[in-house]
Each structure stands twice: as C-alpha cells, then as structure tokens.
Amino acid sequence: MTASATPAIAPPETVLATDDLSAYYGTHQAVGNVSIAFRRQAITALIGPSGCGKTTLLRCLNRIHELAFDACVSGRVLFDNADIYEWGTDPMAIRRRIGMVFQRPNPFPTLSILDNAVAAGGRRLNRRAKLEVAERALRAAALWDEVKDKLSRSPLQLSGGQQQRLCIARAVAAEPDVLLMDEPTASLDPIATAVIEELMASLANQFTLVAVTHNMQQAARVSDVAAFMLADESRTGRLIEVDDTAKLFTKPSDRRTEDYITGRFG
Amino acid sequence: MDEPAFRRIARFVSPVDRGFAAVVYGGSALFAVLIVGLFIELVLGSWPSLRAFGPSFIWKSAWDPVASKFGALPMIYGTVVTSFIAILLASFVGIMAAVFLADFAPRWIAAPLSFLIELLAAVPSVVYGLWGLFVLAPLVRTTIGPVLQHLLGWTPLFAGPIYGVGLLTAGIILALMIVPTVTAISRDVIAAIPRDLREASMALGSTKWETATRVVLPAARVGIFGACVLGLGRALGETIAVTMVIGNRPEISASLFAPSYTLASVIANEFTEATSAVYISALIELGLILFVVSIVVNAVARLMIWSVRGSRA
Numbered sequence: 001m002t003a004s005a006t007p008a009i010a011p012p013e014t015v016l017a018t019d020d021l022s023a024y025y026g027t028h029q030a031v032g033n034v035s036i037a038f039r040r041q042a043i044t045a046l047i048g049p050s051g052c053g054k055t056t057l058l059r060c061l062n063r064i065h066e067l068a069f070d071a072c073v074s075g076r077v078l079f080d081n082a083d084i085y086e087w088g089t090d091p092m093a094i095r096r097r098i099g100m101v102f103q104r105p106n107p108f109p110t111l112s113i114l115d116n117a118v119a120a121g122g123r124r125l126n127r128r129a130k131l132e133v134a135e136r137a138l139r140a141a142a143l144w145d146e147v148k149d150k151l152s153r154s155p156l157q158l159s160g161g162q163q164q165r166l167c168i169a170r171a172v173a174a175e176p177d178v179l180l181m182d183e184p185t186a187s188l189d190p191i192a193t194a195v196i197e198e199l200m201a202s203l204a205n206q207f208t209l210v211a212v213t214h215n216m217q218q219a220a221r222v223s224d225v226a227a228f229m230l231a232d233e234s235r236t237g238r239l240i241e242v243d244d245t246a247k248l249f250t251k252p253s254d255r256r257t258e259d260y261i262t263g264r265f266g
Numbered sequence: 267m268d269e270p271a272f273r274r275i276a277r278f279v280s281p282v283d284r285g286f287a288a289v290v291y292g293g294s295a296l297f298a299v300l301i302v303g304l305f306i307e308l309v310l311g312s313w314p315s316l317r318a319f320g321p322s323f324i325w326k327s328a329w330d331p332v333a334s335k336f337g338a339l340p341m342i343y344g345t346v347v348t349s350f351i352a353i354l355l356a357s358f359v360g361i362m363a364a365v366f367l368a369d370f371a372p373r374w375i376a377a378p379l380s381f382l383i384e385l386l387a388a389v390p391s392v393v394y395g396l397w398g399l400f401v402l403a404p405l406v407r408t409t410i411g412p413v414l415q416h417l418l419g420w421t422p423l424f425a426g427p428i429y430g431v432g433l434l435t436a437g438i439i440l441a442l443m444i445v446p447t448v449t450a451i452s453r454d455v456i457a458a459i460p461r462d463l464r465e466a467s468m469a470l471g472s473t474k475w476e477t478a479t480r481v482v483l484p485a486a487r488v489g490i491f492g493a494c495v496l497g498l499g500r501a502l503g504e505t506i507a508v509t510m511v512i513g514n515r516p517e518i519s520a521s522l523f524a525p526s527y528t529l530a531s532v533i534a535n536e537f538t539e540a541t542s543a544v545y546i547s548a549l550i551e552l553g554l555i556l557f558v559v560s561i562v563v564n565a566v567a568r569l570m571i572w573s574v575r576g577s578r579a
Contacts (some may be wrong), residue, residue, distance in 0.1 A: 108466070
C-alpha cells in the first residue's frame, strides 16, 4: 500500500479526511498530495522523522496553517463530508469543532486556571456555570483533583505536565469533535508523559484524536492507527503508509517504514 | 588542628586587568556621580529662592518677576495637564498602531510603516513646534476648538475663549512627539509575545481581534505600560515645541483652551532675561522640581511594573 492509493483505512466511521492535500510555505511545498482518513473515536498517530511535514499536515486540519503569512493549501479537507477550505467557510467555527493541543504547554499567562479552562466562550457565563464547565473539562483532563483548591491562581504555578493537561482541558471545554495534538509530550518528563498518554486513551472514548509524535514507542503504545510520513528529495512530506498500529509496527508493507521503525534512519 | 583544610589561592591579576577594571568601574560610577552631582548643583543654585520662599514656592501661583514674587504652581499645573493630555492621546493611538503593526498589517505595509514611525521620532522638536504654531494652533482656533466646545462646552474644560495656543494645543503636539516612542516599544513588546499563545487562542476559535485584546495585550501589558511611561517622561521634560504653542502665561485656568506655561518652557523662555539673583534662582528651583518629578514618576512606574510582575512570577 502506498501514498498514491486512496485512503488506506476502510472508513468504518470516518470523521475527518484529507483528499489530495498539499501545503505550502511560499513556494516550498511542505506536504504533498496526502489523502488520509481519520477514524472516529480512535487515536491516529502521525509519525516520521523531523521535517517530514507531519506537523504541517496536522495544522492544515483546523486551518491553523494559514496563520503563517506565506502559507497556502491545495486539495480538500473533509470534515463531516464538507470541505473546510470551501470558500465561505468560517475558520473560527471549524477551529471550535477541531481543537488543538500544542507542543509546548501554552496556558494564557494572565488568566487564572479557571479562566483558562473556560477560555473558549466561558466569558459570557456566570461564575457558577463557569465552575461547572471548568470542572467537567478539568476532570476530563485528569487535572481537577490537583487544581480544585487553586482555581484562581496563575497557571504558571503549575508544573509543565499540569500546564499541558490544563491546555487539554481548555481544548476539551469547547466540546470539539476532533482533538489535534502536536507532539503533546515533547517538552515533558517521562512521568508527566505517562499521565498524558493515559489521558489520551481515555479522551479517545469521546473524541477523535490525531497526534503527531516523534516518539515511536509512544505511537505504538497509545495509537490505534499509525501513519508514516517521509520527506522526498525536494523536502516535500509524503504519506508513505497508514495502517492499524499493530500491523504497521510488526508487518509494515513499505520498505521505508520498516527502515524507520527499526531505527535504520531518522 | 588549626591549620585550615583549604589554602586560599593567591590570585594573580595582571596589571592590565587592574587598569581595565578601574576604567569600567569608573565609567559606571560616573552615572551615579552625575545624577547626585546634578541634584546638588540644582539645590545649590536654587538656594536663594529656597530660602526666600520656602516650601510655599510650590503652591504659590504668583509669578511676577518685577515684584520679585515667584510661585511654581501654574507651571506645575501646565506640565501635568499637557503631559496628561499627551499620554492619554498617545497611549490610545500608539497601542492601537502597535497592535496593527505587530498582528494585523501584512508585511509589505508593516515594514515601511514601522520605518516611517521611527523616522517621526527623529524629527527635531523645534520642527514640531513650528508646525504646531503655524498649522495646529490655527486649526485648534478655527476648527478643533469650536467643535469640542460645541460638543463639550458645558464642562469647564472646554469653556472660555479659544486662542489657538494653550494647554490643548501643547498636549496634542506632545502626543504627536511621543506617539512614535509608545508605538515602537509597544510593537516590539507585542511582537515578543510567543506565537504559541496567539495560536492557542486562534485554535479555540477566537477571532484575531479577540486574540489581540484578550490574550496578546494582557500578556504584553507590563511592557506596554513601560512604553507609556517612557513617553510620559519625554512629555514632562519636552521644552521647545511646547514653549512655541502653549502661550506662555503663568496662569491656572480650568479651560484647556487657555494659555499656560510648563516648568521646562518657563526656564527656556526666561533664563536670558532673568536679571536678579532671586529670579535666576527661582528658575533653577523650577528645574529642581522638574528633576525630582521626573525621577519620582519613573521610580513609581517601575515599582508598579515590579509589583505586577512579582504577583505573577
């Protein structure tokens, strides 16, 4: 199975898919002709060496890519069978339904922990409704017990792992359908990483997760589906192979995937 | 055993290093010496005035060189009011411009515009003064003043005859002069806010405007406050442009259209004609007040910045 084939996962329940998606920074093509479907309530891991376009691909899925001043996109991203790049689509509405967690924890430094948790639209709520929304989100992010007594404190007093879970809570509070995660544990220590991985598994009961990761063990541990990307000679990221994680890590069908997961390069 | 376990190693310091150290220590000590020396010199120079009028110099409002009666209140009032108008106008415009330059303007606009704004800061103040005298003052007399008076004439601030020169005109000129400083520094501060934070806000479905006002500006507020203080510092001490448009009358009037005087402009204006020793001394005392006020403003602002920062550390 190769990248040129149509979406490799037979979509039992596809919520989000790309169709011949290419992404550019100026004239440089960072992602080339990727077609991939993301299964509902599953964790899809995007793996590959640095510079293979996996983060750019992820950023195309909620139209955050276009915030770069010279960014552009061709192809389609289908969300609930509608192209999110269709002329007239409101990117703000898309981003509320496709949340994102970033590589480095980035809570809003001037807001309290509570206000961070309800940052997506909590401004109009009264204090009680705010607390309800925040508690639900913070529980979903496995952070409630650690912060329930200091909701009015600054998020900067939390540890890195706690900050990252706060960011997850912030994304979850918006009640999205899909949660995109860009190397969510890259800046965390092993213990905090384990907590986040556990959390990802529980979040997958409710959301569709797409996670970029450098860490192949992590991909093997937490994901249901894995997609391997690789940059070609003109540094354009291509989708090489996508399959059930168990299969991709044991019997990859592409030679390059095998080389990568056995550590022969990258 | 009273022999110490460790022996101090006799450090060898080369004579060149010694000389170099003396130069750099001396260089940095110079600043302390300068500021203290300046203060002492001002106190000495204003001694006759200090002795003649005592502390009442600050709250007496008579300024009559012929009768040798001197009070600083009108100048303090003029300085505070013009600076306040300036910082009010300049901070609003400057912060908005900085947000536009840092977050909204496409690069092909932002780069030349930033360059122009920085050029604006390089225009000599006497040129601003000329423009103020020949363009802005008539404009205030014929257009801006009457419009404000029509809308807000019921407040004492905008009542009374409109001369063209006066507090409002001086405040506007000062605002123009400090807006480049406020804009340039605020823009740098805003640009230094991590992209991560903006993206976090955008990824929650916020608009660019919401991101700028709710995430970026609050995160940058300390630095922006610093930018405004820097502008205020410049406004307090600005001399020549203000002297040209403020009307130079040592009077206190509630109306912003009324002519007034500032600490800096009275010194510049009257030093050459000050004949008696007590007159000169009174002018130097005005300088002393300006010096102290500037230092206090900066110190208070810095303490505020530190307190904000400390509570968030």
